[in-house]
Amino acid sequence: MPYFMKAVAILVGSMSIALGINTFLIPNKVLDGGIIGLGLIISYLLNTNAGFTIMVLSIPIFALAWFKYRSYFFNSLHGMLLSSFFIDLFHNVNQVPIKFSPILSSFTGGVFIGFGIGLMLRFETSTGGTDLLAQYFSEFIKINVGIIILIMDVFVICLGGLFVSTETFFLSAITISSGGITTSLCTWNFKSNDY
Structure with a gap:
């Protein structure tokens, strides 16, 4: 049963990430943080498939995981492959004539991505x-993993602000914030003993 639930979580989570990216971020050229954000920058600039680009960018990280964090490799490989697949499969969703303001789209895209993650x-x-990179760096520079992830995300959206548009930075900050809050809510550990 736990394997079935994990498979369902990967499937539903990957679809939620793909819908968030294709429905809300891509139409407004908004970014998420990390590898997804880097993949979107390359996709916007070179007109490549975002999912495939994210998968290619992930190869060095998964190579590191294979040698350094084997359990991370096995626990993340399916999620990366399936989310990349759905991102490209749902690429025409952004053609649906649903119009939201860029701010609302950035917020909603972050919620979808945060829910999936x-x-x-x-x-x-x-x-x-x-x-994974943040975990690896935190071993050497002794800084909290969350701070390193935040630094990486800010770096990615700053790159997007330089290469895509200045507005991208502000909209992407909204996406990362709403995504982070949603991820935190989804992973909140409720226990009956806490009441």
Whole structure:
């Protein structure tokens, strides 16, 4: 049963991430943080498939995980492959004539992505990405992993602000904030003993 629930979490989480990216972020050229954000920058600039680009960018990180964090490799590989697949499969969703303001789209896209990531994390899986790099760096520079992830996310959206548009930075900050809050809510550990 736990394997079935993990598989469902990966499937639903990957679809939620893909819908958030394709429905809300891509139409407004908004970014998420980490590898997804880097993949979107490359996709916007070179007109590549975002999911495939994210998968290619993840290869060095998963190579590191294979040698350094084997359990992370196995717990994240399926999430990365399936979310990349759905991102490209749902690429035409952004053609649907649903119009939201860029701010609302950025917020809603972050909620969808945060829900997908949070759901996977709740079942001890993920899409991989910069989380592993942050863990690796924190061993050497002795800074909290969350701070390193935040620094990486800010770096990615600053790159987007330079290469895509200045407005991208502010909208992406909204996406990262709403995504982070949603991920936190999804992974919140409720216990009956806490009441």
